[in-house]
C-alpha cells in the first residue's frame with residue numbers, strides 16, 4: 311500500500327531556498343528505493359515551476375500547488391488557475407486548508423468548485439478538512455469532517471473520487487500555536503472518515519504538528535495512509551527522516 315508523505319511550505323522560502331531543498335531531495339533519493347512511500351512537495355506559487363524543474367530529475371516526487379481558482383482563466387486578479395499551476399509543473403492541488411478557510415473566505419462552495427476544476431484538468435485534489443477546538447471539545451470531530459468532505463465531494467463519480475486525497479488536519483493541532491493531537495484523539499475521527507470514504511478515495515492523510523517523535527504512531531492509526539507536514543519538513547533533513555519513518559512502517 312502507498313504511504314503518502316508530503317509537505318506544504320505555506321508562505322515560506324525564496325526561489326534559492328526552494329531549489330536548494332529540491333536539489334538536496336533529488337540527490338538524497340537518487341538510486342534509492344522509496345519503500346512504498348509517495349513523496350510530494352507543495353511550494354508557494356512562485357516556486358512551483360523552479361521546484362518542478364529541479365525534480366524533473368526525480369519524477370517520483372510529485373509537486374503541488376497550495377491553491378488554484380475554479381475558473382480556467384479570466385479577470386480574477388491575484389489568483390492562479392488549475393491550468394496555470396499544471397503548466398508550471400503541479401500535479402496536485404491543495405484545496406480548503408483551514409488557513410484559507412479562516413483568512414481567505416474559502417467556503418464549502420468554493421472548495422467544491424476547486425475540487426471539480428482540479429479533476430477536470432486531470433490533477434489530484436488534496437482536500438483539507440478539520441474541526442476547530444470547540445467542536446473537538448464537544449465530541450463533534452467525526453461529524454464535522456464528514457460534513458466538510460460530503461459537501462466538497464458531492465456529486466462526483468466514483469472514478470473521480472478514486473483520484474482524490476483527503477487530509478484531515480484538526481485546526482487546533484496545526485502550526486506553532488497548535489497542540490499535537492494524541493493518537494487516541496484521532497482514532498474516532500479517522501474511523502469515521504475511513505468508514506465513509508476510505509475505500510472510495512485515493513488516500514486519507516493526517517496533518518497537524520507531525521514531528522519526528524509522533525510520525526510513526528500517527529501512521530499506525532487505522533485508516534491513515536500518509537502524513538501532510540508543515541514545519542518538520544521545511545528543513546530537508548526533517549523531511550528525509552519522515553520518508554525513512556514512513557518506509558519503515
Ligand SMILES: O=C(CO)COP(=O)(O)O
Nearest residue numbers: 484485518519539540541
Ligand atoms: O498545516 C499543515 C500542513 O498543511 C501542518 O502544519 P504543521 O505541521 O506545521 O503543524
